[in-house]
Amino acid sequence: MKRTYCICSDLPPDSPVWAHVAQRHDTARRSLDGLQVVLKWPATSPTPDGLPADAVLYTHAEVLAVLAGPEWTPPDPELP
C-alpha cells in the first residue's frame, strides 16, 4: 500500500488526527528532541483535518531521507 507521510509538530493525545493515521499517540515515532512526529495514512485517503500548520507531506522515499538525518537518527556507532 502506498502511503502519504507527514512530519509536523507533535500532537496531543486527544487530537482528532490520530483517528485517521496508522499510528497511535504512544507508538508514533518522534524526533530526537521529541518536538516532531511522523504520521502516515493511505495515499488514497484525504489529508486528515487538524494537522498543524507546519505539517509537510512526503513520499516514502522522501521521508526516509529526512528520518536518516541528525534530527531523527543519532550519529552512527562505529561501522564495521
Next chain:
Amino acid sequence: MPLTRPTSATSPPGAPAGVVTPPAATSEAVASGGSVTSWTFGAFTDPDGRIDSYSATLVTVTGSGSLSGSGLGPYSITGTADGDAYTVELDALDSDGGVLATAVHTIAIALGALPGDYETGGAVSFDGVDQSISFAGSVNIASDTSTLTLSAWFRRTSNSDYQKLAGIDDGTNGFQLAVSRSWVSGFWRQGSGYAWTGGKTIPSADQDFWIHLLLVSVAGATPTCKMYINGSSVAASWSLGGGASYPISASAASLNLGSPRFGFNEYFDGRAAEVAVWNSDQSANIAAIYNSRQRHDLMDLPSPPDVYYAPLSANGDNTDGTAGGVYELVGNNDGTGVNMDGSERINLADAFAPPTL
C-alpha cells in the same frame, strides 16, 4: 516453482556474422493483481535479415493469466492475481518456422495484502519509518548465558544505511542482525556499550533478492559468533573483542523484528520472513536450515527451532496492539505489530529466486 533469475545480454563473444541474437532478458515486479502493464521486447540483432516472424509463448509458473500481443509487442497479461509468476518467451522465426533466437521476459506479481496467508506462506513488509513487531517474553532461553542461533530471510527495499532486522535482547543486553543493502553484521549491546562483528559484503548482483542469514552467538567468557549468508559460512569465529560480554537475562529476553528495542533508531526498510531462534548452536545444521533456498518447514528438522515465526502473517487489525499480529508456531507467543495497518503482509512468490553468493 521459483522464478529464474534474468540472464544478461546474450550476444556471444566472437559470434560469427549473421547470427541472430536476442535482446537482454527483462523482468518486472507488478504491485497487485489484474492486468499487467504492457511491455515490448527489445529488437533482436539480425544482421542478415533472417527473421521472418515472431512467436510468443506464455510459460506460466504460477497463475492463470492470458497473454495477448504480437510481434515485438506490446504484450500484456490479463486475469492475474497476487502471487502469480510468469515467463514469456518470444521466439524469432525464420521463413521455415525455425527458431533463430529466444527473448525472455519474466513477471512477478508479488505484492498486495493477502488474507488467510497462514497456510500459503508469507512475509511482512516494514516501511523503515516506524514499524516493528514485538514478541514480549517470546524467547525461551535456557539460561542467562545460553548459546543462541537466529535465522531469518530478508530483502531490503532501499539503499539507506544499516538497519536492525531482528534481535534478541532483555532491554539492556542483546544481539541483533544488522543489515544494509550491501552487507550484514552482528551487533551486540551491553548496557550502554556495543560491539560489531564486522560486516560481510553482499554482492551487488544479489542485493535485490532474498538473503538468508544465520547468526550464532556462542556464549562464553569471550563470546564469539558465527555468520552464514545463503548457507555459506562467512565468519567461523568472530571474537567480539573489547571485553564484550553479555548475558541476556533469560527471564526478560524477547525477540524483536524491524527495529531494536535499544539502539539507534534504525528501522528496517524491507521484507522479512521465516524467523527462527534456537537455544543452541545450529551451525552444523546450516545446510538443512538453508535447504538450497527451497521453502520448507523448519519444524520438520531433527532439531526444530525453539521459537519459529513462519510464515510471518501480520494480522490486519494490529495497529492498536491488541491483536496477535504475527503467529508463532512453537509456543503461541504471537507478536504485536507497531504502527502497522495490515497491508504489510505479502506473499512469497518471489522470495526464493536464487542468487548466487
